[in-house]
Amino acid sequence: MTLLTAGYLFAGLALLILGAECLVRGAVRLATLLGISPLVIGLTVVAFGTSAPEAAVSIKASLSGSGDIAVGNVVGSSIANILLVLGLSALVAPLAVSRQLIRRDVPVMIVTGLLAFALAWNGQISRLDGSVLLVCLLAYTALLIIVSQREKRGQEGNALAPKQRARAAALHALLCLLTILAGLGLLTVGSDWLIKGAVNLGRALGLSELIIGLTVIAVGTSLPELATSLLAVLKGERDISVGNLVGSCIFNLLLVLGASAVVATDGLSISPNVLTFDFPVMLAVFIACFPIFFSGYRISRWEGLLFLGYYLSYILYLVMFSSGLPAIALLRHAMSWYVLPLTGATLAVIFLRAWQRQR
Numbered sequence: 566m567t568l569l570t571a572g573y574l575f576a577g578l579a580l581l582i583l584g585a586e587c588l589v590r591g592a593v594r595l596a597t598l599l600g601i602s603p604l605v606i607g608l609t610v611v612a613f614g615t616s617a618p619e620a621a622v623s624i625k626a627s628l629s630g631s632g633d634i635a636v637g638n639v640v641g642s643s644i645a646n647i648l649l650v651l652g653l654s655a656l657v658a659p660l661a662v663s664r665q666l667i668r669r670d671v672p673v674m675i676v677t678g679l680l681a682f683a684l685a686w687n688g689q690i691s692r693l694d695g696s697v698l699l700v701c702l703l704a705y706t707a708l709l710i711i712v713s714q715r716e717k718r719g720q721e722g723n724a725l726a727p728k729q730r731a732r733a734a735a736l737h738a739l740l741c742l743l744t745i746l747a748g749l750g751l752l753t754v755g756s757d758w759l760i761k762g763a764v765n766l767g768r769a770l771g772l773s774e775l776i777i778g779l780t781v782i783a784v785g786t787s788l789p790e791l792a793t794s795l796l797a798v799l800k801g802e803r804d805i806s807v808g809n810l811v812g813s814c815i816f817n818l819l820l821v822l823g824a825s826a827v828v829a830t831d832g833l834s835i836s837p838n839v840l841t842f843d844f845p846v847m848l849a850v851f852i853a854c855f856p857i858f859f860s861g862y863r864i865s866r867w868e869g870l871l872f873l874g875y876y877l878s879y880i881l882y883l884v885m886f887s888s889g890l891p892a893i894a895l896l897r898h899a900m901s902w903y904v905l906p907l908t909g910a911t912l913a914v915i916f917l918r919a920w921q922r923q924r
Contacts, residue, residue: 573762577788580755588614588748588793593802595741598734604663605713607805608670609706611793612812613820614749618786619813620821621753626778627825632833635825636690637778638786640843643678643814645787647850648876651810654794655869660807662858670811671858673705675851681818682844690833695826702819752789775836776887779843780880807864814851838886846879856913 588611596606619642626634654660680701684694766781790813797806826833857868 567765570762570765573758573765577755577758577762580751580758584748584751584753584755584789584792586748586796587744587751591741591744591748592805593800595738595745598738598741601713603802603805604666604808605709607797607808608812609709609713610745611805611809612816614745614752614789616813616816616821617749617753618757618789619817620824621757622782622786623821623825624828627829627833632829633773633775633836634778634782635829636822636833636835636839637775637843638782639817639822639825640839640847641779641783642787643817644843644847644850644879645783645876646790646810646814646817647854648872648879649784650787650791650794651807651864652869652872652876653791654798654806654810655864656866656873657795657798659866660798660864662807662862662864664862666807666811667855667858667862670808670815671851671854674811674814675848675855677701677815677818678848678851681822682848685835685840685844688835688837688840689831690822690826690835692827692829692832694832695823695829698819698823699827702816702823705815705819752792755789773887775838776883780883811854850875 592606592611593603595601595610596603619638623635623638626632626638651660681690681698684690684697768777790810794806794809797809822833857864
């Protein structure tokens with residue numbers, strides 16, 4: 566690893582940490598000031614902000630004709646958000662999950678994943694398909710705005726400042742917005758530097774564009790979510806942490822994938838490997854969130870460890886696949902016939918027990 570690559574990696578990491586601090590601080594204060602729940606802030610402002618690096622990388626890759634990087638970044642980042650980031654966050658501290666998130670946003674995330682998979686089934690996401698994804702994004706954002714307005718009306722008596730303090734409240738809101746924008750800027754620059762270093766490292770190791778997109782770039786562009794979520798957990802703002810990750814997955818598929826397809830001359834070509842392996846893995850991860858979130862409305866440390874174990878297995882599979890190692894057949898057999906069925910049965914039991922307790 567050259568000195569320049571190391572410099573990009575460490576400088577990018579430092580900017581990510583500072584940007585996450587600004588973003589979380591500004592979002593929490595703005596939510597308190599406006600009487601909006603941290604969950605809605607996490608699903609909108611924070612999720613959109615931490616998805617900015619994915620959008621920048623995928624759109625740029627799409628314009629330059631590197632469709633594999635664009636698609637791999639979106640799918641890989643969505644997998645990393647849940648398995649890696651949520652897993653690490655739950656290991657730091659068990660996460661409480663809002664009932665509203667389970668009833669509305671997790672199903673939206675699953676339906677969004679199914680829609681993207683259906684549009685990609687013919688091996689291409691056309692400009693029309695991308696437009697459909699962007700329209701769905703507008704509808705989802707409108708739903709969140711309506712929800713936030715209802716919450717604001719419900720808290721109006723306590724949240725609104727007296728008339729004589731309106732100017733101070735407006736100034737406070739402006740400072741919160743500036744803090745959020747500063748955090749987004751730092752996250753974007755930090756991610757860009759970190760990705761440059763990571764891509765140079767990946768190419769030095771001889772990885773293909775698709776594998777780089779699914780691993781190196783996906784993890785790199787998920788670092789804002791990681792930094793933001795871990796910091797939110799440490800500050801006790803766990804609604805922002807979980808909401809940020811679910812919202813980021815939705816934004817990745819609707820905004821990033823949709824915009825990347827729209828700006829591409831002939832849409833995005835989808836690799837057969839992505840269709841037969843990575844997309845199904847992403848959908849399985851999304852669906853697994855429902856029983857885990859529903860069981861006690863919390864994510865325990867052992868569930869976070871389970872997520873991390875699966876992410877390491879996924880990365881190991883990709884590395885072995887790209888290297889052509891013969892042991893990949895044994896790993897595929899073990900995962901398909903033992904690990905995945907056992908995990909599915911365990912999640913089904915957890916879900917049924919939680920559902921019976923709710924009745």
